[in-house]
Amino acid sequence: AQSVTQPDIHITVSEGASLELRCNYSYGATPYLFWYVQSPGQGLQLLLKYFSGDTLVQGIKGFEAEFKRSQSSFNLRKPSVHWSDAAEYFCAVGASLNQAGTALIFGKGTTLSVSS
């Protein structure tokens, strides 16, 4: 079955420290991978996505993620966290949207808190 696992429910990081949020997926076909951020009561904002090519992808707000097929992982990283990064982060996987328009499967999310 297709699934996305985010092992960490809640992470606290000091401001200025580095961050890594973990994401593992189970998907039968070539996965299309996404990271979204959600602030309280808000919709989703796309941070970055991976479809093909370079396995290290750069996103907005200084985030990057690395696709590792052998580990079925797509971990999100940021070298220096800012207080404004505190939010809920969701990893998602889907099939190509060029054809039928496939819905995304989301992980349960990781809540990031930033301490001063």
Place this chain on the structure above:
Amino acid sequence: GAVVSQHPSRVICKSGTSVKIECRSLDFQATTMFWYRQFPKQSLMLMATSNEGSKATYEQGVEKDKFLINHASLTLSTLTVTSAHPEDSSFYICSAHGGINEQFFGPGTRLTVL
């Protein structure tokens, strides 16, 4: 970038009433729209896939007679929660597929049923 709007942003209604939520793609045509539901501190769960001009496809466990979806045009899909009950209180988010390899999410609608 592509913009998806939802209206209303939040709604409070009495138990037993019906509520309609609109999802619009503002600057592109969306052949497919998706409706998700998110309970507090939970992830997004797909409710249904809405294709313009055809019946929606519902996920297992989602009552199609309770959650009516209409995708009458390439820029508008509506979700109507019929005879709403407190357990229907949730955050409803739509997304639109614009023919490119990405979905664009609306800002969500907070439904509270008293």
